[in-house]
Amino acid sequence: MAEFPNADGQSLRGFLNMVSTRFPEELVRVPQRVDSRFATTAVAFELERAGRSPVLLFDDVDGKGMPLVTNVAANRKLLAACLDVEPGDLPTAFRERAMSYLPCETLDRAPWDEVVIEGADVDLTKLPIPLQFTVDAAPYITAGQITARDPVTGVDTTGFHRLMLKGRNRLGVSLHSRRRMHEFHRRAEERGHGLPAAVVIGVHPLHYMGSMTYAYPPHVRKFEIIGGLFGEPYRLARCGIEDLEVPAGAEIVIEGEILAETREPEGPFGEFTGYASYRSTQNVFVAHRVRMRRDALFHSVVSGMAKDHILISCVTREGEILNALKRNLPNVTAVHVPHSTCGAFVAIIAMKKIAEGEPQMAVMATLGTELYTKYVIVVDDDVDVFDINDVFWAIATRVRAEKDIFFVPGAKGAILDPSSDPKDFTLTKMGIDATRPSGRDFAERLVISEEERTRARDILAAAGATLG
Ligand SMILES: Cc1cc2nc3c(=O)[nH]c(=O)nc-3n(C[C@H](O)[C@H](O)[C@H](O)COP(=O)(O)O)c2cc1C
Incomplete structure (x- = not known):
């Protein structure tokens, strides 16, 4: 399996290199040309039906000259490896490290500065953005981490928000989870302007995990939480919109703004519920500039009820709930x-x-x-x-x-x-x-001891039978 060059350990490429070295069976590369309409999603779902969740790398989508990486976060084993723990310890490790905030490091340069496209040259239709389900209103950028600053406090946030391709520089966006980004945009609108923002594509899975946290003090940056997950300061660099900082290891950065007082139809979109979703906040993002690596990888999250879409939510919710319960x-x-x-x-x-x-x-x-x-x-x-x-x-x-x-x-x-x-x-x-009632006898559960289980396995092995 090929190595990915210029791979900082905090980048998507660093993750891909880790998978190809330590878990080569969990990286499937598709060299032949595939259609951006439905093919990448269908392949991920077909593997899932067969009980497999490897990372998928499509070398050629519609001949657009940019590889597409997907199914990056569909596998508890790989997510646990990112934190260097066993899969069963993932929620606890996530919960503990997500609370050890580390200040970020700001670099002068980043690899996504290699190619800069501005103004009328911006054309997002050139990206290999897949159309995932027949119900989807258009191709969607599903791995866009939007970052913006609170217009009141200046503290920034980062999170996934679906982005519908509407034109060369226009994306529909739904902020329906109504957490920080929704509130920052509301505050910007209240002050009579849009919200300067950057859409970042292609970051490490620990970034997505950290971006899903919500129960933390308002002065903390999500990038500091992500640093806690990495166990070292998260490396950022300033892009060109306001004074926004984005991960230095990212593949693509789209700078622009979420417009004020503008709402347009957005959706339907095949959501994590397994249904077409028609509910949306109907916001609009306009792109002013695109920066990317010369050999950029396009990252897409498999949508619908795919594990790639949902597993991060499972793990981060498990962590947040554990965190709340353990207090009392x-x-x-x-x-x-x-x-x-x-x-x-x-x-x-x-x-x-x-x-x-x-x-x-x-x-x-x-x-x-x-x-x-x-x-x-x-x-x-x-x-x-x-x-x-x-x-x-x-x-x-x-x-x-x-x-x-x-x-x-x-x-x-x-x-x-x-x-x-x-x-x-x-x-x-x-x-x-x-739970069983406490303080009185309840029916006794039948168990087979570990000793008997070991003996059973030995008997089966001697008989030449396998356990599947
Ligand atoms: C793959 C994926 C896609 C998501 N898409 C959206 C979305 O389209 N809109 C939204 O409001 N939240 C979406 N979420 C949830 C937000 O990313 C999450 O609530 C995040 O914490 C919001 O960050 P914020 O506090 O910066 O707004 C998505 C989550 C995942 C894992």
Whole structure:
């Protein structure tokens, strides 16, 4: 597998080199020409159906002369390797390191300064931007990390926001998660101007993970959180829009602004819910300048319910929920936000219950932490939260519906959740206490000891049988 040149360890290329060296079976290269319409997405989904989530590198998309990298964040093993931990320790490692903010380092030059295209020469249609689903209104830049500064405090942020290709220099954008970028734009508009912003394409997966954090002090920069994840200052460089700083290792930087008082149709787009989404804040980004590496890689996130789209949300939500729960409930042992529930809507919590009422505390703290989560299931620590069969077994055998299931009506839900109220996006949230009652005997769980399991494996090996 080819090495990627000029690869700083904090860059997407650095990540690709790590994968090709340490996990060569997790990098699939497609040398033949593929169509930007549907092909890259279909390949990722086909692999996913077969239980595989490798990084995909398409050398030739529509003959546009720029390779496309996708499915970068679809694999817990690779994300865990970025933090040098085992996959089971990923949420805890993420949670701990995301809180050790490190000041950034600003470099004088960056490789994305090699090619600079300005004004009327800007033409985003030259990028190999895929059309992913038949419902999509247009090709979408799905790996655009938008960065901008708070017009009031000057503190910057960075985050993924979908970008619909509308023309050579015009992108539709939806800020529906209504976190910092939405608020910064609202503050800019209130002051009568647009929001200067840069769309950064092609950064390391630890950047995406850090960009998904939300429960942190307002004076902290997300770039400082990302530095904490790297365990060293994040290297940035100043681009040409206002005094914005962007990652020095990035592939492509598109400078421009999110316009004030301008709303245009945006979408539909195949969203993480597995549905076409027609809900959007309908903002518009206009590009003034593009900077990129001479051999730039175009990064795209596989959209819809692909693991590439969702896994980062699973891990970062697990980290944020663990973070909130551990403050009051040190007996919480694990949190899982499954991919099959769109990486958002269900959280499963394991605890070593000491007193009745603790599962209810865990449910309330989780719902108060994560707006996207609407169903919280609490199990005992003998249940593997990452094994949905085990969780369903606990619900089937430990829940008395009349007392263990409770509802929170009228709660704020996610805009993109198709079951939330179309006018105000509220819905009913639910907690399920699937723990055994404490203080009295309960049915004894059947177990096969580790010793017997080892003996069984030896018997099978001697019989020439494999375990799949
Ligand atoms: C692949 C991916 C795509 C996303 N697309 C959007 C989007 O189009 N609009 C949005 O508001 N949030 C989107 N999000 C969620 C935001 O990136 C996330 O809420 C982030 O923390 C927002 O950052 P901010 O606080 O700087 O606004 C996406 C997340 C992922 C992982």
